[in-house]
Amino acid sequence: MILTLLWTDIMVWTLIFIVGLWGWSVSRSPQVKKQWHTIFRSSIAMASATVLLFYLLFTLLDSVHFRLATPSTDTKSQQVQYGEMTSLLDLLFSHNIKNTERTYSAPFATHEYAQSIIVDENGATKQKYLPLKHVSEDDNVTQKSIFAIFIGLVISGLLIFGHIVWRKRKGFKRELPWRTAYLTLLFLIVIFTWFYMLSYSHHVLGTDKVGGDVLYHSLKSIRTGVLIGILTTLIMLPVAIILGVSAGLFGGWVDDVIQYLYTTLSSIPGVLLIAAGVLSMQVMMDNNPTWFETTLERSDLRLLFLILILGITSWTGLCRLLRAETLKISQIEFVTAAKAFGVGKLTTIRRHIIPNLMHIILISVVLDFSGLVLAEAVLSYVGVGVDPTMHSWGNMINQARLEMAREPMVWWSLFSAFVFMFILVLAANLLSDRIQTVLDPRNKS
Amino acid sequence: MSNILSVENLSLSIDKQRLLKDISFEIKQGEVFALVGESGSGKSLTSLAIMRLLPDVISVSAGDIKLKEKSLFALPEYEMQKIRGRSIAMIFQEPMSALNPVMTVGEQVAEVLKVHLGLKNEAAKRKVISLFKEVSLKDPEERYNWYPHQLSGGQKQRVMIAIALACEPDLLIADEPTTALDVTIQAQVLELLKKIREERNLSILFITHDMAVVSQMADRVAVMKEGEILEEAECKAFFSNPQHPYTKSLLRDAMEKKEDRETKEKSEKLLEIEDLKVHFPIKKGFFQRTVGYVKAVDGVTLSISRGKTLALVGESGSGKSTIGQAILSLVHITHGRVAFENKNLATLSETALKPYRRKIQIVFQDPFSALNPRMTIGNIIREGMVSLGVGPNNRIEQDKYIKELLLKVELEVGYFGRYPHEFSGGQRQRIGIARALAVNPELIICDEPTSALDVSVRAQVLKLLKKLQQESGVSYLFITHDLSIVPIIADEVAVMKEGKIVEQGSVVNVMDNPQHEYTQKLLKSAPKLPNKREKNDNTI
Numbered sequence: 001m002i003l004t005l006l007w008t009d010i011m012v013w014t015l016i017f018i019v020g021l022w023g024w025s026v027s028r029s030p031q032v033k034k035q036w037h038t039i040f041r042s043s044i045a046m047a048s049a050t051v052l053l054f055y056l057l058f059t060l061l062d063s064v065h066f067r068l069a070t071p072s073t074d075t076k077s078q079q080v081q082y083g084e085m086t087s088l089l090d091l092l093f094s095h096n097i098k099n100t101e102r103t104y105s106a107p108f109a110t111h112e113y114a115q116s117i118i119v120d121e122n123g124a125t126k127q128k129y130l131p132l133k134h135v136s137e138d139d140n141v142t143q144k145s146i147f148a149i150f151i152g153l154v155i156s157g158l159l160i161f162g163h164i165v166w167r168k169r170k171g172f173k174r175e176l177p178w179r180t181a182y183l184t185l186l187f188l189i190v191i192f193t194w195f196y197m198l199s200y201s202h203h204v205l206g207t208d209k210v211g212g213d214v215l216y217h218s219l220k221s222i223r224t225g226v227l228i229g230i231l232t233t234l235i236m237l238p239v240a241i242i243l244g245v246s247a248g249l250f251g252g253w254v255d256d257v258i259q260y261l262y263t264t265l266s267s268i269p270g271v272l273l274i275a276a277g278v279l280s281m282q283v284m285m286d287n288n289p290t291w292f293e294t295t296l297e298r299s300d301l302r303l304l305f306l307i308l309i310l311g312i313t314s315w316t317g318l319c320r321l322l323r324a325e326t327l328k329i330s331q332i333e334f335v336t337a338a339k340a341f342g343v344g345k346l347t348t349i350r351r352h353i354i355p356n357l358m359h360i361i362l363i364s365v366v367l368d369f370s371g372l373v374l375a376e377a378v379l380s381y382v383g384v385g386v387d388p389t390m391h392s393w394g395n396m397i398n399q400a401r402l403e404m405a406r407e408p409m410v411w412w413s414l415f416s417a418f419v420f421m422f423i424l425v426l427a428a429n430l431l432s433d434r435i436q437t438v439l440d441p442r443n444k445s
Numbered sequence: 446m447s448n449i450l451s452v453e454n455l456s457l458s459i460d461k462q463r464l465l466k467d468i469s470f471e472i473k474q475g476e477v478f479a480l481v482g483e484s485g486s487g488k489s490l491t492s493l494a495i496m497r498l499l500p501d502v503i504s505v506s507a508g509d510i511k512l513k514e515k516s517l518f519a520l521p522e523y524e525m526q527k528i529r530g531r532s533i534a535m536i537f538q539e540p541m542s543a544l545n546p547v548m549t550v551g552e553q554v555a556e557v558l559k560v561h562l563g564l565k566n567e568a569a570k571r572k573v574i575s576l577f578k579e580v581s582l583k584d585p586e587e588r589y590n591w592y593p594h595q596l597s598g599g600q601k602q603r604v605m606i607a608i609a610l611a612c613e614p615d616l617l618i619a620d621e622p623t624t625a626l627d628v629t630i631q632a633q634v635l636e637l638l639k640k641i642r643e644e645r646n647l648s649i650l651f652i653t654h655d656m657a658v659v660s661q662m663a664d665r666v667a668v669m670k671e672g673e674i675l676e677e678a679e680c681k682a683f684f685s686n687p688q689h690p691y692t693k694s695l696l697r698d699a700m701e702k703k704e705d706r707e708t709k710e711k712s713e714k715l716l717e718i719e720d721l722k723v724h725f726p727i728k729k730g731f732f733q734r735t736v737g738y739v740k741a742v743d744g745v746t747l748s749i750s751r752g753k754t755l756a757l758v759g760e761s762g763s764g765k766s767t768i769g770q771a772i773l774s775l776v777h778i779t780h781g782r783v784a785f786e787n788k789n790l791a792t793l794s795e796t797a798l799k800p801y802r803r804k805i806q807i808v809f810q811d812p813f814s815a816l817n818p819r820m821t822i823g824n825i826i827r828e829g830m831v832s833l834g835v836g837p838n839n840r841i842e843q844d845k846y847i848k849e850l851l852l853k854v855e856l857e858v859g860y861f862g863r864y865p866h867e868f869s870g871g872q873r874q875r876i877g878i879a880r881a882l883a884v885n886p887e888l889i890i891c892d893e894p895t896s897a898l899d900v901s902v903r904a905q906v907l908k909l910l911k912k913l914q915q916e917s918g919v920s921y922l923f924i925t926h927d928l929s930i931v932p933i934i935a936d937e938v939a940v941m942k943e944g945k946i947v948e949q950g951s952v953v954n955v956m957d958n959p960q961h962e963y964t965q966k967l968l969k970s971a972p973k974l975p976n977k978r979e980k981n982d983n984t985i
Contacts, residue, residue: 031819031864333809334817334825337880340773341829342795342802351828355819 001068004085006300008307009063011231016060038438043180045434050184051427055222062089062223065296085296089223093216096199099134101211104403107412108202110137132203139201145194152193156186206412209399218416220391225424228307228376229369235311236368240318241361245349247319248326258323262316270313275384277309278302299387306379306386310372318364322357329356359439366432370425377421393417447513449474449615449648450495450533455508457490457499457672464490464503465672472616475646479663479680481653481695483899487672488652492618495650496533497525513615531561534609538621540601544593550604551577551589557611576607579644580637599630603637610641618650623658627760627926632970635662654900656699657929657972660684668692684974698904699929699974715920716772716805716888717748721781723767741767743944744781749888752914754921756931756952758967759941765924768941769890772922773805774798785888803833806881810893812873816865816880823847823861826880835884847883854879854909871902875909882913890922895930907934928971932956940964 005013026032040046067082090097104113111129119125131137160182167178195204195215205214247258285291285298292298329335330353338348379385380394381401388395396417403410450472457465465487472478480488493499495510497517510517512532517525537543545553554576555569564572570589577585580603593601602622609617619638623631635658642649651662659666660680667677668689676689687693722745724738741764749755759765770776772783778791785801793801806829809815816825826847830836836846848858854875865873874894881889891910895903907930913919923934931938932952939949940963948961959965 333811333815336770336775337807337809337815337877338828338832339775340802340805340807341832341884342799343828343832347832351820352817356817358819 001066002082003064003066006063006065006085006297007304008227008231008300009065011234011304012059012063012227015230015234035438037176039434040176042434043177044430046177046181047184048427048431048434050181051188051423052431054185054188055226055424055427058089058219058222059226061092062087062220064088085294089219092196093199093213093219096213096216099213101132101134101203101207102130103207103209103211104410105132105203105207105211107204107206107214108141109206110135110139113206113410135202141198141202144198144201148194148197149190151197152190153186155193156189159189160185205416208396208413209403214396214413214416217391217396217413218393218420221393221396221417221420222424224303224386224390224392225373225376225421227303228310229372229428231307232310232314232372233365233368235308236315236318237361237365239311240315240322241354241357243315244319244322245326245353245357247323249330249345249349249353255323258319262319265313266316271379271382271384273313274306274309274379275382278306278384281305295389299390302387303390306376310375314368314372318361318368321360321364325357325360326353329353363432363436363439366428366435370428370432373421373425373428377417393421447474448472448511449476449513450650451511452491452495453509453511455491455494455510456506457487457494457503458506459503463506463672465494468508468669468672468674470667470674470677472648472650474648475642476664477642477649477651477662479651479653479659479666480669481656481659481666482669483654483901485671486669488669489620490672491669492535492620492650492652495618496529496535498529527561530557530614531612532614533616533618534612534614535618535620536602536605536609536622538624540598540605540625541593543605544601546593549590549592550596550601551591554604554608554611557608561612572611573607576611577604579610579641580604580607581633582607597630598626599633602626602630602634606634606637606641610645613645614647616648616650618652620652621654622651624653624655628928628967629760629970631658632972635972638662655972656696656900657974660974661972668695695900696974698901712750712752714748715751715786716922717782717784717787718768718772719746719782719784721745721768721771721783722779723764723771723776724779740944742771745941745944745946747939747946747949749920749922750936751887751920752918753936754914754923754934756923756925756935756938757941758925758928758931758938760926760967762943763941764944765941766892769807769892769922769924772888772890773802773807799833803835803884804887805890806884806886806888807890807892808874808877808881808894811897812870812877813897815877816873818865821862821864822851822876825865825876826850826883829880829884833884847879850879850883853882853913869902870898871906874898874902874906878906878909878913882917882919885917886919888920888922890924892924893926894923896925896927903930910934928956928967940967 026036040049065085065087067085070081070083102112105111106113109132111131114129115127116130117125118128118130163178163182198204199213199215203213203215205218208214208217243258243262247255281302285301292301335348335352338352343351376385376392377394377397380392381398383398385394386392396413400410400413400417404414448471452468452470455465455468456463468487468491470478470480480491482488490499490503494505495517499505505518512528517528520528544550548556551570551573554573555564555566558564558569558572573589574585577588582588582600582603588596588600593604596604605622622638623634626634638649639662641647649662651659653659663680665677666680666683668675668691670691676683676687676692678688683692684696687696721742722740723742724740726735727737727739728734729736743764745764745768747755747757757765757768767776771778772785772790774783774790774793781791783790785805788801790798790801820828823844827843830843830846837843844861848861851858851860856872856875856879860868860872860876865876868876877894878889894910895906898906910921911934914921921934923931925931935952937950938952938955939946940955940961941947942963948955948959948964955964956968959968
């Protein structure tokens, strides 16, 4: 087995590392720490954060890629053969990858969704619902469900108990609404174990056109959505901060150039830029098929490119905000005092301006996150989003689009993509709302 | 005389905390009743309670307010609406924010007349113009069509008074009506209020923190502190014979104390400014062409001696703060010489300037914006030391040095790791002073350091500044608009008007025997406490 990390994997883990560092620095500043406590004193924020962490967990599970050694048929050769790239999440759901059906089937169904024409022994043609290959008819769903829920309760109970004990030992003074977090966690874990354990014997959320398991699709799509949400901000932030702050602080021609730049950029339709970028990338990749060992690497590069383009087109809004705020802050007397002390421009930016912009940056990052997740869905639907072979909610919707017109309707693909995306975006929006309420100085009165 | 308003045992509270405790007073017909106190004493809350405009979280826990024997708290909201503006009118401290910027001032006054008196367009306009005449606005017909931004601060306050008078109220509440105005304008507005009071036999509830204004305006005075009325008396008796110790200390702090600042032999000149000009270009159009200049400072010559204080006095917009910034090389100097220890700073580059940055420091007006809210007190003071290489190099020694500084400006060592928002205005101003002192400067530019502070805090800060001067021999350039503190702090004084110095000389000469007519006008406009002369005569 060898560990092969994709570009996006490296970026995700770097980001996690940076967030960790930031968290560590936050924990040393009592002022900022207190702010975060205030944010999480709301039970909605606590529940949203739990949901987001759950999504993040799946992203991370899906961001550890490796290639397993395939048992070599030729015993003499010492060369070890490696198969396709898989992630931890793929290992967890390996049974679902294997158990593909022929075509559509509804959630928990035992037979296919549409009738097939078969010719029996007598040579007569008949229309018949074919049974699914990997689902047995005489299965007791209720009994299995009860067992799965029990297991889920035990797991979450252990986790929560462990956390309570740890909290007691640390003796935290400030009270947070842990009970809400525990309830959310309990709910999430029970639902997940129920899905997971039943996925061995059923297609819990049905199957798609080529018989792939929809639950597995939806879970794999989490990575794509979350990645586009957070990595785009990672690319956009430095550009927006550097340009915004320099425009506001230095003024003069620097300000003019940056203003003209973002005015020009924001007057070009975003979709046009993205389509042009993605299509030219596609042409380049098609001309150089030797660049990639696996299809996964190929689609990953396309994802990365999409993230880059989204980042380039979306920094203008934040840059504008930061420029205005920097203009304001640079007129405040503590900046004048720093000038009178002969403090350099860079130190002034680092020490006086950036810390006072932090609330704007944070608020716009969380607000942008949900917008970007939705943007991915729209772009993939239009066909300029991620690679068609990649699991993403946009692709799921795109594929399910034609089946909406079918009678009876195939609803589960669309429904699952919608529910998974909706929960993520809702949680992000609720959390950003709370962060905005607490951090925005205009709300203090 | 009958009582227009009587407040009876009024108590306000938020949760369990009591904000006002048992307030009682009456205002009679045609009387000016002054409510005096420092910030946070509850004076504005009292006025809001009278208008029934208290925020929802604050509840009236006891007491009653009666307007002409009618209890205001018993009225339903729609009747209260009629009382507001019609029977009780209010004028505010900040005329800029009290007027709607997108309506002409005439329309704004007319609106009140239409709503409360039901006047029609033509009649309303005629009434507005007569009101504008009454508040002595020039060219009232023309002013009717002006927007608020076209008027000066004093004119806006006149419009506010016109709105307040529009419906011939029984009671006018004036909440610090002149605090945001310059002295000369303040004198005019106070004069106007007095005139209107006499003409209309109006009752005025005058809320202020300025003892001198009270002595000019009020018939009766009540002093508030922490939600309680400590003393209530006739104006004359109040100033000649204050009863409560707090009142006594307030009056003492507000009093001009002339000190015998022995003028020693001419000491050496620390800073000399010659023919300083600072012109800001006005840029217009697509290519930012310079179409003209704002002459903020226009040919100023002055000098400061070592260990002395020069007070730079002037009204807002006179260019006094720009001089301070020019000395620190924070603005571009158009012309002239700023010589510090005979070295012209105006021509130096930023690196060559660095040694001089250590020697000249600044203390700001607004203690709330002068300190970075994201830094601890210790780090705020440390910043200049590190940047300019003053004091010890290692962190532990620096901490010790900073803690000594904190003690020096009469703060506690424990404040070291705390953040600015935990401190009051006076404490923050001390932190600002400590920050300036940290680099051992020889000249500190004090840009209105006391104008945002309460009277008693102001006295303490001034005392601290003087003490520090005696200890370390630092010089001050004290920029202020408040003439009453000039004799306390300064050795010399320069009076500025429109970018030029009209008069300068020793404090005794200029204050007692002003030569220039602008100085005379300033001194005449400044409100004075009645028994100032006697006090001084007693002490000398």
